[in-house]
Amino acid sequence: MAAKNAKQLGPVETLQAIEEKFEMFQILNEEGEIVNKDADPNLTDEELVELMRRMVYTRILDQRSISLNRQGRLGFYAPTAGQEASQLASHFALEKEDFILPGYRDVPQIIWHGLPLAQAFLFSRGHFAGNQIPENVKVFPPQIIIGAQFIQAAGVALGMQKRGKKTVAVTYTGDGGSSQGDFYEGINFAGAFRSPAIFIVQNNQYAISTPRELQTAAKTIAQKGIAAGLPSILVDGMDPLAVYVATRDARERAVNGEGPTLIETLCYRYGPHTMAGDDPTRYRTSETDSEWEKKDPLVRFRTYLEAKGLWNEEKENEVIEQAKEEIKEAIKIADATPKQKVTDLMEIMYDPNTEMPYNLKEQYELYKEKESK
Amino acid sequence: MAQLTMIQAITDALRTELKNDENVLVFGEDVGNNGGVFRATEGLQKEFGEDRVFDTPLAESGIGGLAVGLSLEGFRPVPEIQFFGFVYEVMDSISGQLARMRFRSGGVYNAPVTIRSPFGGGVHTPEMHADSLEGLVASQPGLKVVIPSSPYDAKGLLISAIRDNDPVIFLEHMKLYRSFREEVPEEEYTIPLGKAAVKREGTDLTIIAYGAMVQESMKAAEELEKENYSVEVIDLRTVQPLDIPTIIASVEKTGRAVVVQEAQKQAGVAANVVAEINERAILSLEAPVLRVFAPDTVFPFSQAETVWLPNSKDIVATAKKVLTF
Ligand SMILES: Cc1ncc(C[n+]2csc(CCOP(=O)(O)OP(=O)(O)O)c2C)c(N)n1
Numbered sequence: 147m148a149a150k151n152a153k154q155l156g157p158v159e160t161l162q163a164i165e166e167k168f169e170m171f172q173i174l175n176e177e178g179e180i181v182n183k184d185a186d187p188n189l190t191d192e193e194l195v196e197l198m199r200r201m202v203y204t205r206i207l208d209q210r211s212i213s214l215n216r217q218g219r220l221g222f223y224a225p226t227a228g229q230e231a232s233q234l235a236s237h238f239a240l241e242k243e244d245f246i247l248p249g250y251r252d253v254p255q256i257i258w259h260g261l262p263l264a265q266a267f268l269f270s271r272g273h274f275a276g277n278q279i280p281e282n283v284k285v286f287p288p289q290i291i292i293g294a295q296f297i298q299a300a301g302v303a304l305g306m307q308k309r310g311k312k313t314v315a316v317t318y319t320g321d322g323g324s325s326q327g328d329f330y331e332g333i334n335f336a337g338a339f340r341s342p343a344i345f346i347v348q349n350n351q352y353a354i355s356t357p358r359e360l361q362t363a364a365k366t367i368a369q370k371g372i373a374a375g376l377p378s379i380l381v382d383g384m385d386p387l388a389v390y391v392a393t394r395d396a397r398e399r400a401v402n403g404e405g406p407t408l409i410e411t412l413c414y415r416y417g418p419h420t421m422a423g424d425d426p427t428r429y430r431t432s433e434t435d436s437e438w439e440k441k442d443p444l445v446r447f448r449t450y451l452e453a454k455g456l457w458n459e460e461k462e463n464e465v466i467e468q469a470k471e472e473i474k475e476a477i478k479i480a481d482a483t484p485k486q487k488v489t490d491l492m493e494i495m496y497d498p499n500t501e502m503p504y505n506l507k508e509q510y511e512l513y514k515e516k517e518s519k
Numbered sequence: 520m521a522q523l524t525m526i527q528a529i530t531d532a533l534r535t536e537l538k539n540d541e542n543v544l545v546f547g548e549d550v551g552n553n554g555g556v557f558r559a560t561e562g563l564q565k566e567f568g569e570d571r572v573f574d575t576p577l578a579e580s581g582i583g584g585l586a587v588g589l590s591l592e593g594f595r596p597v598p599e600i601q602f603f604g605f606v607y608e609v610m611d612s613i614s615g616q617l618a619r620m621r622f623r624s625g626g627v628y629n630a631p632v633t634i635r636s637p638f639g640g641g642v643h644t645p646e647m648h649a650d651s652l653e654g655l656v657a658s659q660p661g662l663k664v665v666i667p668s669s670p671y672d673a674k675g676l677l678i679s680a681i682r683d684n685d686p687v688i689f690l691e692h693m694k695l696y697r698s699f700r701e702e703v704p705e706e707e708y709t710i711p712l713g714k715a716a717v718k719r720e721g722t723d724l725t726i727i728a729y730g731a732m733v734q735e736s737m738k739a740a741e742e743l744e745k746e747n748y749s750v751e752v753i754d755l756r757t758v759q760p761l762d763i764p765t766i767i768a769s770v771e772k773t774g775r776a777v778v779v780q781e782a783q784k785q786a787g788v789a790a791n792v793v794a795e796i797n798e799r800a801i802l803s804l805e806a807p808v809l810r811v812f813a814p815d816t817v818f819p820f821s822q823a824e825t826v827w828l829p830n831s832k833d834i835v836a837t838a839k840k841v842l843t844f
């Protein structure tokens with residue numbers, strides 16, 4: 147409540163006051179200089195190198211995935227270049243026991259959380275083995291229904307809370323996803339239950355062709371969290387250190403029982419929306435593309451690490467070679483995976499310890515015979 | 520006359536109605552500048568302006584609710600749901616609201632809304648995009664459900680749907696979008712909703728199908744003709760309400776019927792067609808009416824899609840069972 151004599155803000159001024167507060171949080175600028183010393187997480191040299199290694203590796207994975215797709219050897223693929231800091235530096239702040247609910251573009255995070263690369267390729271190839279997450283890997287298959295993961299994350303977080311776990315549920319969507327009802331319901335539910343969730347919106351400026359300005363009148367997506375009572379932050383999504391710190395702090399609050407956080411990371415996807423016929427020249431200019439490329443997370447982190455004597459071309463090439471090698475091996479595994487059969491699909495419809503419904507059983511026998519020919 | 524694909528015929532119908540009626544509004548995700556992810560609305564925003572053809576924020580429930588509200592304001596909304604697999608997000612607007620507007624208001628309000636949406640398998644989309652969910656909406660009183668199988672029909676049916684004063688769900692099979700061209704008149708024409716088309720006449724068996732299964736049924740009929748069976752093929756075109764007179768007249772003539780749907784056995788509308796035939800023409804039947812359908816699993820991951828989807832071979836096999844009963 148405002149003090150009796152304090153000048154009360156009208157509704158317009160209140161909005162302005164809130165929006166002005168949402169400045170972009172940055173630690174490492176485009177030139178690779180620390181501009182916010184107080185916030186520097188002071189990662190160890192090994193940690194800095196490991197984060198760089200993951201970003202370089204993932205950039206190569208993206209390039210290889212795109213070319214495999216063009217050769218008709220991959221299938222569904224949503225490019226990730228430009229989002230490495232948002233994806234991998236946020237993931238870098240997590241623990242192995244934290245549970246990730248990714249969107250379709252968030253495959254890198256779940257790979258670094260433990261999903262074997264071959265399975266990521268099988269997911270792309272439309273094989274359910276890609277979604278058979280190993281038991282010790284705490285992730286849900288990438289969500290296709292935009293926004294659904296937000297309210298589900300509230301559920302996972304509530305479950306962790308009930309079990310007294312010191313872990314968090316982390317979920318990702320895009321600028322477009324933040325328009326879905328599930329987005330608002332998710333942050334509101336988690337807020338209402340004070341659950342240990344972290345909601346990350348990677349604002350890469352477009353939802354397919356639809357520019358961010360058409361999604362909402364709100365100046366930032368981060369400020370949407372305020373309405374649900376969540377600590378909320380707008381972060382330079384091309385700055386690995388800022389993304390790391392925002393996520394680390396959100397995690398700390400969450401495990402300390404202080405509830406969920408909303409993080410908006412400002413970033414860009416250099417590639418098309420997916421490899422299925424999207425043509426970005428219909429909705430973006432090459433000027434905008436190159437403006438964002440100047441902010442590239444790999445470039446600035448490389449500069450930063452090189453200045454510290456932690457990174458050089460040799461190291462970079464090592465990572466590139468390793469990535470290429472592992473991708474090749476993973477593709478071999480994916481190639482060797484038996485083609486998916488319709489009877490396989492029938493077997494995963496219901497609890498295998500119960501009797502198949504009569505209709506399915508009949509169809510199962512039929513397909514068994516078809517497949518044996 | 521121009522040779523158009525189905526997607527071009529759909530754009531043509533939208534353009535025709537945007538021109539004819541200033542209350543027609545086209546909106547949805549990426550339908551404006553981008554012309555839709557399948558390009559169904561290509562060029563329309565340029566031609567008619569952002570006032571008439573516009574992008575919405577990303578929320579299907581929002582798109583449905585907007586259609587309800589715009590109807591109340593006297594508009595004739597033609598929203599797009601980018602893929603019908605996402606229809607669950609907007610089911611309350613469709614079944615809970617649009618389908619009941621006339622009813623709930625005792626006839627005072629109505630919803631002249633046409634929801635267009637791509638559906639159906641065979642084009643290797645990611646998960647959850649390609650389901651055949653027509654049965655879901657066909658089961659809801661208050662809705663009409665239209666599924667064209669050719670460019671010519673698509674134009675005439677879409678114009679009728681837009682002019683209809685009640686909500687219509689207009690489902691466009693993705694595989695048909697660019698699979699073939701046919702002559703489509705430049706001028707406007709309508710094909711009445713609720714009227715099936717006899718695609719091929721025959722005397723031994725009636726095959727009833729819709730959507731992409733019409734072509735498979737035509738292929739099957741040709742196969743069967745080689746074995747001297749004369750097969751009639753009916754394209755339902757509207758799956759709710761059904762064209763009972765056309766179906767029953769044909770079955771009374773042939774005495775045998777097969778109903779084909781791409782949806783799973785427990786989904787789709789074939790069960791309803793079989794029930795109608797049994798109720799109305801049982802004494803004309805020489806054999807049980809059988810169905811061709813997809814297995815009762817969730818729509819498959821793309822790798823198994825081709826095997827999972829019913830095709831002309833399945834239709835021939837089932838037809839033979841009925842023919843030799
Ligand atoms: C419920 C739902 N509606 C629509 C789509 C189709 N679709 C896939 S991605 C996308 C845009 C998403 O944009 P954004 O949330 O910004 O994420 P980005 O793709 O940019 O990472 C749309 C509309 C979908 N997958 N699910």
Ligand SMILES: [Mg+2]
Pocket residue numbers: 320321322348349350351352353354
């Ligand atoms: Mg986006």
